[in-house]
Amino acid sequence: MHKPLGAGFLAAGLLAAAPAYAQPDPNTSFTAYRALFSVAALGEARGPSTVIGFTLHYRGAMPNAGFVVAGNGRSMSWRFASGEDGPEAVRDRLQPTCEREAAAAPGQATCRVVALDGNVLSLAMPAFRPVETQIGPLRAAPLMFRHGPRAAEGVVVWSHGFGGAQADHRRRAVPGTLAMLNDAGFDILRFDRDPAEDHLAVALTTLIRALPLLRQAGYRRIVLAGQSRGAWQSMLAAAERPEPVHAVLAFAPAAHGEATLPNNHGAAIEDFRRLVAGFPPGGPRLAVVVFDRDPFDPDPAARAALVAEAAATRGAPTLALHPEPPLEGHGGGNDWRFTRGHAPCLLTLVTAPEAGVARGLRRAPCGGG
16 A cells, blocks of 8 residues: 655654754764765665666755655655645645555555655654755755865756756756766766856856856866756866866767757857867867767767767867666766766766866766666
């Protein structure tokens, strides 16, 4: 049998009202923060997909967010919602699928709420309060730990994609790769834009003008990361202002529209060639991730080859990740299997000494375990 989500969401509100003050505060203690968003909260749900989903992907969510598991023992499925209008909207988003999957599972299957925002229901620990820090046009990823500019290894600025004036990506989660960087000591900021004015030239200018603000705040290293149009503008910003940028992580960069619609795809490869050529030999470090069956990429293999060619001549670490199936599609970087298998290469590209960074083209997973 299964239980509805309503009781779990009410419990989350009660936990928020009565924090355990005797315990370390997860907003100021990184150890307490990682203990909160840990496998201990999952009980029997210990499959790799569920563990990566909660301990890494969920931390990239925007409030109001919820994480649920359904099933019995190790036969579990999971879902999370991000950026909903409130707790009731989170429940409405997650409950039907969760209960349906619990009902289909064998034995005494349950549908269980693991977390609502920073309230982790199965652990008797204080809640993590969403971070509200803002630097210029950049705001903190709310459920990521804030190390602070002076203590952090650096800062990652995430730029979301663009889907037209009616598609608002400001509530979407960031990928699990960024949680790995957060664990490595990097603060995570979001470059969120109103879709009505999210023109490439405007966004690029705003992003470039924000870079000195990060230096003034005290961050030693700046990493620009993004998906789709956000990846393209991150590369443009780093090529135009390379001095303050340590690295660029470009997931499925795109700026020429969808292949099935009238667009300028004919110029996409040549524009990408010039974009990569614009990076100076000595830096920043660069990783470009492309996926097969991406409707916004006319030739993923050709793009990967261009990055690999640049890697042979650049002094700065330069990497093309072109994962093999089943990782595919424009949003492949959000797949838990990408986080497990390929995100460690991106972590190494940002954090390791230059001699220890993989270069050129890589298709196979690079994660251990």
